[in-house]
Amino acid sequence: MAKQKFYVVWKGVNPGVYASWTECRLQIQGYKGAIYKSFDTEEEAAQAFATPAHVYLQRHRTSAPKEPSAKQLPENFDLNCLAVDAACSGNPGPMEYRGVYLLTGQEIFHFGPVYGTNNIGEFLAIVHGLALLKQKQLDMPLYSDSRNALLWVKQKKCKTKLERNAKTETLFQLIERAEKWLKENTYTTPLRKWETESWGEVPADFGRKMP
Numbered sequence: 001m002a003k004q005k006f007y008v009v010w011k012g013v014n015p016g017v018y019a020s021w022t023e024c025r026l027q028i029q030g031y032k033g034a035i036y037k038s039f040d041t042e043e044e045a046a047q048a049f050a051t052p053a054h055v056y057l058q059r060h061r062t063s064a065p066k067e068p069s070a071k072q073l074p075e076n077f078d079l080n081c082l083a084v085d086a087a088c089s090g091n092p093g094p095m096e097y098r099g100v101y102l103l104t105g106q107e108i109f110h111f112g113p114v115y116g117t118n119n120i121g122e123f124l125a126i127v128h129g130l131a132l133l134k135q136k137q138l139d140m141p142l143y144s145d146s147r148n149a150l151l152w153v154k155q156k157k158c159k160t161k162l163e164r165n166a167k168t169e170t171l172f173q174l175i176e177r178a179e180k181w182l183k184e185n186t187y188t189t190p191l192r193k194w195e196t197e198s199w200g201e202v203p204a205d206f207g208r209k210m211p
Helices: 021-028 042-049 053-059 118-135 147-155 169-184
Strands: 006-011 016-018 035-039 082-088 093-101 106-116 142-144 191-193
Touching: 006 021, 006 042, 006 053, 016 021, 016 042, 021 035, 035 042, 035 053, 082 118, 093 118, 106 118, 106 169, 118 142, 118 147, 118 169, 147 191
Parallel strands: 082 142, 142 191
Antiparallel strands: 006 016, 006 035, 082 093, 093 106
């Protein structure tokens, strides 16, 4: 009889610890960017689940998931960095964004919801992160999975096609404030693209993507 294994699902339909592969598979099958791993004991699984996925997998690379769909950070990846992401219910729709410190998995900032688009949220998240890191005099890279937002930040202009009206006025005031900060400030923070296809979802992801 095969020895029972326990499964940790860090990112899936319902993250948690599961006592069978069938239960685990229900949480990850078809779920984009699912992160999971098997363990020999429930205690090991519980300890692993209490640790942010990217931190655990980076520390235990020799016992990384064997499942073919599992994705990992590069071996020399420095977890001393900030990752940002946005989520939007509808596009446009209620939008929010946040920043997460990878070394601990801690949410550093969170804003919203406010009516907007995902790209605008990604842009605002990057500028928020840049301003915070400069204010705190912290030297670390900032990651985003949005090519558009990274380009907009580089150009110091949010090139959205969203109409400015009474419903979006609050958002456009935030955009103007962000653009003003970019034009009036310099920064040394390296801006880098999060490689979702190779590394899995950005750690700041809100986990709301439908399978």
